[in-house]
Amino acid sequence: MRRTFRLSSAPQTASQRAATEDLADVERVLGGNIGAFEGIVRRWQGPLVNMAWRYCRDRGRAEELAQEAFVRAWRGLAQWRREGSFSTWLFALAANVFRSDLKRIPSVDLRLEDAPEPAGPATQHSVLAAQQSSEAVRRAVLALPARYREPVILFYFHEMDVGAAACTLGMPEGTLKARLSRARALLRSRFPQLENEHAAMKLTELNTGKEA
Amino acid sequence: MKQTRTSPSETTNAEIDRILATEEPLLPSSGFLMSVMERVREEAAAPAPIPFPWKRALPGMVVVACILGAGAFEILRRALPVAGEFTLAAPQISAAMERSMEQAGWVALAMGASLFSWMLAKRLAGRSGLL
Numbered sequence: 001m002r003r004t005f006r007l008s009s010a011p012q013t014a015s016q017r018a019a020t021e022d023l024a025d026v027e028r029v030l031g032g033n034i035g036a037f038e039g040i041v042r043r044w045q046g047p048l049v050n051m052a053w054r055y056c057r058d059r060g061r062a063e064e065l066a067q068e069a070f071v072r073a074w075r076g077l078a079q080w081r082r083e084g085s086f087s088t089w090l091f092a093l094a095a096n097v098f099r100s101d102l103k104r105i106p107s108v109d110l111r112l113e114d115a116p117e118p119a120g121p122a123t124q125h126s127v128l129a130a131q132q133s134s135e136a137v138r139r140a141v142l143a144l145p146a147r148y149r150e151p152v153i154l155f156y157f158h159e160m161d162v163g164a165a166a167c168t169l170g171m172p173e174g175t176l177k178a179r180l181s182r183a184r185a186l187l188r189s190r191f192p193q194l195e196n197e198h199a200a201m202k203l204t205e206l207n208t209g210k211e212a
Numbered sequence: 213m214k215q216t217r218t219s220p221s222e223t224t225n226a227e228i229d230r231i232l233a234t235e236e237p238l239l240p241s242s243g244f245l246m247s248v249m250e251r252v253r254e255e256a257a258a259p260a261p262i263p264f265p266w267k268r269a270l271p272g273m274v275v276v277a278c279i280l281g282a283g284a285f286e287i288l289r290r291a292l293p294v295a296g297e298f299t300l301a302a303p304q305i306s307a308a309m310e311r312s313m314e315q316a317g318w319v320a321l322a323m324g325a326s327l328f329s330w331m332l333a334k335r336l337a338g339r340s341g342l343l
Binding site: 034037038041042045046049050053054059062063066067070071074075133134137138141152156159160184185187188191192 | 221224225228229231232233235237238239240241244245247248249251252253255256
């Protein structure tokens with residue numbers, strides 16, 4: 001599994017250092033130093049663009065949404081209460097921005113039943129087929145009903161950390177778990193072949209292990 | 213040795229988890245940081261919105277509230293004896309009610325005119341870029 005942006009499982013020292021830097025930059029911005037906001041943008045541009053990408057799957061729009069989130073954060077910086085971490089506040093604010101913007105102009109006007117089928121066995125290249133299948137599932141997430149879509153997006157964005165996703169959404173963990181379960185059931189019903197794909201993948205992994 | 217069997221739904225969930233958790237990260241474009249800072253600087257350079265002049269408006273608002281309160285009290289004061297006296301003849305009740313209704317009409321008209329002038333002022337201020 002390749003991940004660049006470590007959020008919840010980041011080493012303690014790195015996250016602590018980021019939190020200290022965030023606090024220092026916020027203090028400087030509130031003190032009138034606009035340039036200090038650059039540090040905040042530099043630190044959080046990757047996660048925020050990626051979060052926006054998961055909401056719309058459109059690179060250009062993801063950057064626009066992330067930019068809007070940063071501008072709103074700059075405007076409302078004084079409203080951040082130091083009780084929680086800056087990143088928690090920033091993600092919750094960004095989620096609000098993305099949600100309201102996508103409500104205005106939806107990224108996909110597609111029903112789950114109409115989500116494209118993953119590549120079938122006719123596809124010659126197995127890696128390409130797997131990629132297409134994965135992309136179909138990711139796109140199908142956007143076709144989920146709104147109340148299930150966002151928990152799914154944020155749960156996987158936060159590397160399957162229920163607590164962090166619930167915090168960003170401002171909902172109890174139990175509610176989030178229930179919605180995730182329902183979302184998975186909807187995806188399962190849409191893509192029943194995923195079970196076979198998983199079995200095939202496990203078999204390939206087993207064979208590769210034996211060969212090694 | 214006993215083997216643990218996973219249900220089809222668990223297997224599919226595992227596959228969904230694998231697909232959605234292993235997404236290639238997207239790197240922001242090179243000019244992203246600059247464009248965000250540019251917008252932030254624009255926002256900072258823009259004049260701050262004019263705050264509502266509470267200090268000046270408060271006495272006026274208190275006067276208006278007092279007038280409205282007195283008006284409402286007067287309407288009630290005149291209407292209540294009429295409602296309480298069951299022995300009054302029908303034409304007398306009608307006349308009293310008519311007078312109250314007429315006054316209430318004037319109050320409503322005044323309030324409507326105030327609302328209209330407020331909306332007009334707001335619209336004009338908006339066009340001039342003050343708000």
